[in-house]
Amino acid sequence: MLAETICSAVSAAGLGIAAITAYRKRFLAATRIAAYSLIPVGLVMTGVVQWVSDLVFKPSTWVGFGVLGLSWVLFASSRAVERRRGGTRKERKAAARAEQGAAVAPAASAPSLGAGQSAAPQTKANAKPSAEPQEDFSDIEAILKKHGI
Template identity: 65%
Template sequence: MLTSTVCAAVSAAGLGIALLTAYRKRFRSAARIAAWSLIPVGLVMTGIVDWVTDLVFKPTVWAGFGVLALSALLFMITRAADRRTGGTRKQRREAAAGERGAAVAPAASAPSLGPARTADRPKSRGTRGSGGGEEDFSDIEAILKKHGI
């Protein structure tokens, strides 16, 4: 009830200032002042002022804000602790991938290069796919040098 009276008084004062401004032939400013001065009355009429006063003057609401602040503080502390002890996300992912890779047998994790070469079958040197591993790396090195890497 008191907040409604205060808002009505503020609006009345604002409308009075708007009238004085209009009397001085500054109509745009008077209209702007009138618009601002009608806001408190509109808020009272919609019930927002009662909601805000209940929000501000109830101790349980402030206790709720305190609980939310404590929750946010705990999130920040645990995140900072994770950063100090666990490294970055990328490092943790790489470590987890390394642990998973160690569980797989080495033969299963090697890429398939086709049929295995035996000692009785000689290597062919004329084809690029079978004996040109060094050529592939030299091409890559040339490209990297070209780009300054």
């Protein structure tokens, strides 16, 4: 009841200011002021003010907001722990399988040998240091494997 009275008083004051503004020949501004001043009365007539006052003054509503806040905190903290551990359980299992597959066949991603070339790996004594450094694409390969490409 108090909220409806306050909204009516605000609307009446706004309409009074709009009338003074119109008297000063500023009709566009007076129209805007009148439009803004009719909003509180419209909210009272639609029942929004009653709904909001019931929402604000009920303890069960505030307990509900508290429960929603607690839910959000639990969700956010679980996501933070998940990021710190390195992903979801599914992602960790996939990474473990990929590591296990790399241990079983370490040269699986190496290019195939052409005809007539030996498949025997070079030893350190046989290997000749090259003048230019070898490019290492292992990090790029890991990213592509992660995305299934």
